[in-house]
Amino acid sequence: MNRRTFLAALSAPVVARLASLDAHAGQAAxxxxxxxxxxxxxxxxxxxxxxxxxxxRVAGRPVLAVxxxxxxxxxxxxxxxxxxxSPAVHGFAVVKLQEARDLRARxxxxxxLLMAPIDADDLRxxxxxNIMPMVYTPIGDLLDQEAARLGRPIPIxxxxxxxxxxxxxxxxxAAALIRDLAGRKGVAIDGTMMTFTEDLEFDRExxxxxxxxxxxxxxxxxxxxxxxxxxxxxxxxxxxxxSFDMVRPGMGLLGIYPDARFAALKKLDLKxxxxxxVRVAYVKQLAAGESAGYERAYVxxxxxxxxxxxxxxxxGWPRAAAKGxxxxxxxxxxxxxxxxxxxxxxxxxxxxxxxxxxxxxxLFDGQDGSRxxxxxxxxxxxxYDLTMxxxxxxxxxTV
Ligand SMILES: *Cc1c(COP(=O)(O)O)cnc(C)c1O
Numbered sequence: 001m002n003r004r005t006f007l008a009a010l011s012a013p014v015v016a017r018l019a020s021l022d023a024h025a026g027q028a029a030x031x032x033x034x035x036x037x038x039x040x041x042x043x044x045x046x047x048x049x050x051x052x053x054x055x056x057r058v059a060g061r062p063v064l065a066v067x068x069x070x071x072x073x074x075x076x077x078x079x080x081x082x083x084x085x086s087p088a089v090h091g092f093a094v095v096k097l098q099e100a101r102d103l104r105a106r107x108x109x110x111x112x113l114l115m116a117p118i119d120a121d122d123l124r125x126x127x128x129x130n131i132m133p134m135v136y137t138p139i140g141d142l143l144d145q146e147a148a149r150l151g152r153p154i155p156i157x158x159x160x161x162x163x164x165x166x167x168x169x170x171x172x173x174a175a176a177l178i179r180d181l182a183g184r185k186g187v188a189i190d191g192t193m194m195t196f197t198e199d200l201e202f203d204r205e206x207x208x209x210x211x212x213x214x215x216x217x218x219x220x221x222x223x224x225x226x227x228x229x230x231x232x233x234x235x236x237x238x239x240x241x242x243s244f245d246m247v248r249p250g251m252g253l254l255g256i257y258p259d260a261r262f263a264a265l266k267k268l269d270l271k272x273x274x275x276x277x278v279r280v281a282y283v284k285q286l287a288a289g290e291s292a293g294y295e296r297a298y299v300x301x302x303x304x305x306x307x308x309x310x311x312x313x314x315x316g317w318p319r320a321a322a323k324g325x326x327x328x329x330x331x332x333x334x335x336x337x338x339x340x341x342x343x344x345x346x347x348x349x350x351x352x353x354x355x356x357x358x359x360x361x362x363l364f365d366g367q368d369g370s371r372x373x374x375x376x377x378x379x380x381x382x383x384y385d386l387t388m389x390x391x392x393x394x395x396x397x398t399v
Contacts, residue, residue, distance in 0.1 A: 034395045039278035039311040039363070041396045043074045045082040047273035047366075051255050055232075056088035058268050059247040060240055063088050064113065064228055066250030067103075068095040073274060073316070073390035074254065077106045078398060083253070084110055090226075090246055097122050100131040113157055113191070117167065127154050132190060134159045136169040138177060140184050147186025156181070157191035157225065160213065162206040164195045171209045175217060182222045191225040196242070198233045207242055236262045256372050256383050263373070272366030274387065276317070276394075280329065280359045282308040283349070292346050293338025297322070305349035306337065309361050314342040316390035317363055320379035321345065328362040328370045329355050 034040065056063050071079030076099045083089045091111030094100050100114045114126055115134045120142055126133050127146050135143070136159040143154050158178055161168030169177045171194075181187045194210045196203045207229075214224055227244035232252035234242050236259070255270040257263045286292065286300040300306075309327065313319045319340045326333040327347050332354070334347040349355050364372045364386075376383045 036358075037279055037281055037310050039276065039309075039315050039317070039394055041073060041075075041390060041394050042275040042277065042365075043078050043082065043396050043398045044271070044273040044275070045398055047255055047271035048074075048079065048082045048253055049086045049088075051253050051270050051273060052083055052086045052088045054268055054270060055235060055247060055249055055252055059230070059235060059243045061243050062090040062246045063253075064091055064093050064246050064248045065089050065253055066093045066231075066248055067253075068093065068099065068115070068250065069388045070099070070390075070392050072250055072254055072384075073387040075392070075396045077102055077108075078396050079253070080108045081106070082398070084108055093248060097126060097131075100126065101129055104129045104131065111155075111190070115159075124149075132157055134167075134193070135181065136160070136167060136177070138180065140180055140187065143181070144184055144186035153186055153188040155188045155190035155225075157193050158189060160192065160194045160210060162194045162209040163202060164197050164206075166195070168194065171213055174213055178217055178222065178224070179220075182217075189223055189225045192227050193248070194229045196229060196231065196234050198231070198237070200237060203234065203238060203242065207238075210244075231258075233258050236265060236267055251383060251387070254372075254387065255366070256387065258383060260373055260377060272371060274372065275365035276311075276363040276390070277360050277365075278309050278311040278363065280307045280355055280357050280361055281310045282357055283353055283355055284308075285353070294341060295339075298338035298346065298348075304351070305353045305355070307334070307347050307349055307355050307361070309345040309347065310343060311345050311363065312341050312343040314391065315394055316386075317345060318375070318379045318381055318386065318389075320381060321363075321375065323380075324378040325375060326369065326378070328365070328367065329359055333369050 052063050065083050067076050067079040070076050080092050080103050093113040093115050095116050100112050103112055112131045114131050118133055132155050135156045147154050159168040160171050160174045162171045182189055196206055226246050228246045228248050230242050230247040232249040251258045254274050255272040285305050288300050288302045290300050292298045311317050321336045322339045325336040337348045338346045362370055364370050364375050372383050372386055376386050
């Protein structure tokens with residue numbers, strides 16, 4: 001064996017593993033056998049479907065399910081496969097081309113909207129895979145070229161900026177762009193969209209701007225496709241005057257309230273569809289004065305039992321969980337102590353060792369006191385940080 005073949009033999013298994021990570025990121029299929037001590041994410045399919053149906057019921061409109069950023073932690077393919085059979089779900093929206101392609105590669109048939117900036121290469125790849133681009137710049141010529149190549153018009157969604165100032169054609173210039181796009185043979189406007197700032201008062205002004213624009217264009221005989229704007233937040237904050245032709249929630253599908261005040265409103269009855277668990281790795285007693293964690297972050301005031309959980313911030317469990325977070329083991333909530341390191345979390349069990357190695361610790365689930373909203377509150381982070389930062393490498397189990 002010469003040096004080159006030797007090196008190739010050395011690196012081959014690594015390359016093969018990385019490739020499969022890429023293809024199945026976030027999917028349990030990646031793992032041949034999951035170690036008993038790996039933290040895992042639970043995806044509740046029935047809850048996801050119930051939440052989609054509930055949002056469609058309250059809105060009186062179908063749902064364009066936002067499953068961006070690895071499906072808010074569920075795994076983008078898990079989320080879409082769970083939701084696709086639901087009659088409440090019109091289609092899916094993501095913000096990364098790769099996620100949209102993964103959905104098509106894994107058999108998702110419903111419409112997919114890519115809410116992302118794209119260049120000419122991205123556009124070609126997207127439309128070839130029957131993925132709809134979001135359009136807000138004058139790319140009509142490019143769309144016509146792609147339509148000529150495929151031999152059919154390209155369905156698009158036009159994004160209008162009514163005041164959020166991120167992307168979208170500014171609402172005052174939108175009529176000219178939409179007239180240009182609508183007049184082309186190669187373009188089929190399948191939808192027209194905007195995003196609310198989620199400022200209660202200004203949302204109303206944004207709605208007026210969008211309605212004025214779209215009413216004017218419709219009166220001129222221009223087909224705008226389905227109008228959509230409302231996120232989960234909007235569904236709670238406003239009536240259906242903001243729902244237009246379909247609603248576009250993400251977090252609500254997981255049964256997680258984007259704002260802690262919303263649960264009490266009882267406007268939508270949502271079921272938590274996401275849980276995170278890990279098995280206790282080790283239990284031991286500290287004598288008063290003994291410490292735990294880097295920099296001795298915790299010092300036992302009296303003799304106490306502590307449990308070690310093999311989960312940390314590298315898995316997406318927030319560092320700040322050590323500042324008031326709680327973990328449920330055998331039905332009881334125990335405080336997180338010391339500091340959360342990359343792969344370890346410590347909890348204080350108290351006087352008697354009610355917890356043993358191998359017991360399941362729930363980092364969050366749908367129970368009061370250990371809901372994702374409780375973790376967010378304890379850590380000062382939002383539920384978006386918590387769910388979207390969950391490591392795609394963790395195995396997902398559907399229940
Ligand atoms: C993320 C996102 C949504 C969904 O928002 P939620 O608060 O998760 O319901 C809707 N529209 C756009 C453009 C988004 O980026």
